[in-house]
Amino acid sequence: MDTRNNRSSVIDALRGYFILWIGLYNTFAVFNAIQPNLILSSILLFINDKGWFCLSAIFGYGFGQLIKHAQDKPSAFPKRMLLLFLMGIVNNLFFYGDILKEYAIIGLILFYTRPILAKKPVTSLLFVCSLTCLALYYIPFDMKEAGNPKEYFHGLNIFLANLKYCISLNLHSLYFTICYHLEMLLMALIGFFISFFHLEEFIVIKRFTLLWISLSMMFVVLTTLFLILENGNPLLKICFFIYILSLSISFVIGFFLLIKKYNYLSIFFIPFGRRSLTIYLLQNIIITTIWLWDDSNLQNHFNEFFLSYCAIQLVLLFISKFFVVDKIGILEMLWRKWSQS
Numbered sequence: 001m002d003t004r005n006n007r008s009s010v011i012d013a014l015r016g017y018f019i020l021w022i023g024l025y026n027t028f029a030v031f032n033a034i035q036p037n038l039i040l041s042s043i044l045l046f047i048n049d050k051g052w053f054c055l056s057a058i059f060g061y062g063f064g065q066l067i068k069h070a071q072d073k074p075s076a077f078p079k080r081m082l083l084l085f086l087m088g089i090v091n092n093l094f095f096y097g098d099i100l101k102e103y104a105i106i107g108l109i110l111f112y113t114r115p116i117l118a119k120k121p122v123t124s125l126l127f128v129c130s131l132t133c134l135a136l137y138y139i140p141f142d143m144k145e146a147g148n149p150k151e152y153f154h155g156l157n158i159f160l161a162n163l164k165y166c167i168s169l170n171l172h173s174l175y176f177t178i179c180y181h182l183e184m185l186l187m188a189l190i191g192f193f194i195s196f197f198h199l200e201e202f203i204v205i206k207r208f209t210l211l212w213i214s215l216s217m218m219f220v221v222l223t224t225l226f227l228i229l230e231n232g233n234p235l236l237k238i239c240f241f242i243y244i245l246s247l248s249i250s251f252v253i254g255f256f257l258l259i260k261k262y263n264y265l266s267i268f269f270i271p272f273g274r275r276s277l278t279i280y281l282l283q284n285i286i287i288t289t290i291w292l293w294d295d296s297n298l299q300n301h302f303n304e305f306f307l308s309y310c311a312i313q314l315v316l317l318f319i320s321k322f323f324v325v326d327k328i329g330i331l332e333m334l335w336r337k338w339s340q341s
Contacts, residue, residue, distance in 0.1 A: 008065075009270055013259050014252065015058050016272030020317075021051040023283040026097060027313060030287055033150050035302055052099060053248040056106075056184045060191025063107045067114060068196065081107045083338050087277065087331065093159040095284035096149055096166045100277075102181060106188045114196075121193055128189055132182040136237040139179055145172040153291045161291070183241065187248075203253075211253045217246035271321065275329025279320050286316055 025047050032040040063077075070076040081104045088100030110117070117124050146168045152161040169176045194200060203210065221243040229236050259266040272279060290309070325333040 012273035013266045013269040015276050016269035017255055018051050018055045019276040019279055025051050026287060030290055031306055049244045050248045053187050053244055054252050056187035057191035059103050060188030061195040063110050064192045064195030067111055077111050083335055091281055091284055092163055092166055094288045096162040102184055106185050110192050125189060128186045132186050133238050135179045135182055136241055137234045139174050142175050143173045158288060158291055207253050211250060214246040214249040218243055275320055277331040278323050278329030282316055282320060286312060
């Protein structure tokens with residue numbers, strides 16, 4: 001068996017699973033921003049951050065693979081990141097929470113610092129981890145300074161409103177600009193090291209140990225949060241970060257074990273992973289339609305509209321099967337071909 005293809009299939013399945021997770025989160029988040037709802041808020045509390053944490057590590061792993069394969073053609077990887085950044089700009093017109101731009105910048109950071117990362121992997125990881133914890137400790141949670149996204153969708157063109165809120169987040173929230181991006185970089189760095197230094201075998205051998213360690217970390221952190229720390233303590237943000245990190249590791253390892261044991265799960269999620277960019281953009285185009293509806297109409301028929309929208313998302317996933325070239329999505333195909341030209 002080709003172990004490289006096997007690893008690629010596992011990553012495709014993981015990417016497919018978490019791109020669906022993030023699509024679900026984005027849908028609930030937008031509806032909750034329009035009309036706060038206890039059920040939606042509870043679901044968001046459970047799935048918040050973990051999806052993009054896991055996806056950041058998977059992107060980092062993919063970047064490591066791409067960088068290794070692009071060694072004979074060093075211009076290929078920066079070209080891919082440039083195209084990914086441009087896709088992010090386009091996607092930002094449809095959804096204010098685009099993450100493709102950030103992944104493109106992180107990919108370039110990993111690419112141009114790879115000589116340092118290769119020489120001092122542990123030091124690099126500890127440095128970024130320490131920087132993240134320091135930022136979380138000293139920077140207050142100030143994302144409310146950017147306002148509610150709903151406020152930007154009155155009197156503005158829908159596409160400019162998405163872009164304006166994204167810019168406002170970066171200008172008015174130090175927490176978002178620094179802490180969120182450091183967390184993304186740290187997760188991508190973990191995935192990058194796993195890929196670049198062939199740590200997959202270690203994870204396969206020690207997967208149950210890592211799973212129990214991550215769950216134990218989560219239990220200790222939750223106990224600390226509830227029994228020791230008071231509201232407003234800066235350590236709360238660090239503990240919450242460790243909680244998200246440990247739970248994300250549990251999700252990835254747990255799902256890894258499932259797709260290894262139940263092949264039909266892998267078969268189901270692989271196609272979504274191979275057209276993840278296409279699905280992500282299509283999901284956000286559909287999300288944009290929410291903001292085009294009148295507020296009173298949404299509030300009067302919120303449940304009906306929400307269920308209808310979820311049905312549209314399912315239809316979208318089915319339709320995305322037809323946006324495929326050579327078993328990958330259209331955007332994925334263009335992303336690969338442009339960097340090879």
